[in-house]
Amino acid sequence: xxxxxxxxxxxxxxxxxxxxxxxxxxxxxxxxxxxxxxxxxxxxxxxxxxxxxxxxxxxxxxxxxxxxxxxxxxxxxxxxxxxxxxxxxxxxxxxxxxxxxxxxxxxxxxxxxxxxxxxxxxxxxxxxxxxxxxxxxxxxxxxxxxxxxxxxxxxxxxxxxxxxxxxxxxxxxxxxxxxxxxxxxxxxxxxxxxxxxxxxxxxxxxx
Numbered sequence: 499x500x501x502x503x504x505x506x507x508x509x510x511x512x513x514x515x516x517x518x519x520x521x522x523x524x525x526x527x528x529x530x531x532x533x534x535x536x537x538x539x540x541x542x543x544x545x546x547x548x549x550x551x552x553x554x555x556x557x558x559x560x561x562x563x564x565x566x567x568x569x570x571x572x573x574x575x576x577x578x579x580x581x582x583x584x585x586x587x588x589x590x591x592x593x594x595x596x597x598x599x600x601x602x603x604x605x606x607x608x609x610x611x612x613x614x615x616x617x618x619x620x621x622x623x624x625x626x627x628x629x630x631x632x633x634x635x636x637x638x639x640x641x642x643x644x645x646x647x648x649x650x651x652x653x654x655x656x657x658x659x660x661x662x663x664x665x666x667x668x669x670x671x672x673x674x675x676x677x678x679x680x681x682x683x684x685x686x687x688x689x690x691x692x693x694x695x696x697x698x699x700x701x702x703x704x705x
Contacts (some may be wrong), residue, residue, distance in 0.1 A: 500584045502625045506576035507634050508545065509641040511655040513572040515544050518655075544654070545576065545633065546583050547677070551650050552636030553587060554680040557687070559594050562621065564630040568638045576629065587632070588622050590684070650676075 508516070561567060595618055605611040621627045640650045647653075 500581045500625060501577070501579045502629050502633075503577045504575075504626070504629055506545070506574045506629055507570040508572050508574045509570050509637060509651055510572055511641065511649070511651045512545065512548060512570075512637060513574065514655040515651070516574055543578055543583075545574070545637070546578070546580065548640040548651050548654065549633050549636040550583075550587065551677050551680065552639035552641075553590060554677070554684045555642075555644070555650070556636070556639040557594065557684060558639070559591065559598060560632045560635040562631075564634075567631055567634050570634065570637075576633075580628070584622075584628070591622065 599614065602608065602611055643649050
């Protein structure tokens with residue numbers, strides 16, 4: 499089990515999304531867990547959705563120290579089990595790490611390579627690192643404006659007014675398609691060249 503618990507710094511628009519979600523009554527068997535947007539196959543916490551989107555868009559490794567992460571003015575009391583999410587994002591982060599540092603068989607100093615890899619692995623096993631660095635870093639990337647349009651988080655925050663109409667740039671359906679497109683682009687650019695097994699990689703990531 500991998501649970502993140504504690505205050506989480508989030509962008510203003512992310513706080514709007516969180517506040518728009520109705521509370522979940524665990525005692526009532528007729529209520530569903532709070533979700534803002536669901537993919538066509540599975541539902542996902544909005545903070546985690548935007549975190550993944552920020553990773554796919556930026557294709558950058560997170561900083562090591564929380565002092566290097568941009569600070570937000572809003573806070574969210576985050577208490578979420580992220581086991582499956584951590585498995586997915588860690589796979590992508592390892593691919594990015596290898597892309598940046600090179601394959602081990604081409605490394606001149608294998609001991610230094612191992613030390614840096616183990617240090618990076620240790621960080622990814624720390625829930626507090628996810629709370630103070632990984633999630634805020636990628637939320638900041640998802641909060642950046644893109645090519646003259648508003649940010650992904652800003653558009654997601656405004657999409658609750660859209661009902662059944664699929665409106666470009668604002669509806670959950672359009673945002674889900676954009677997210678899927680960015681995911682596929684990320685897989686093709688990073689995962690497939692490193693893994694070499696295109697069919698296996700795609701099947702794992704689509705679940």
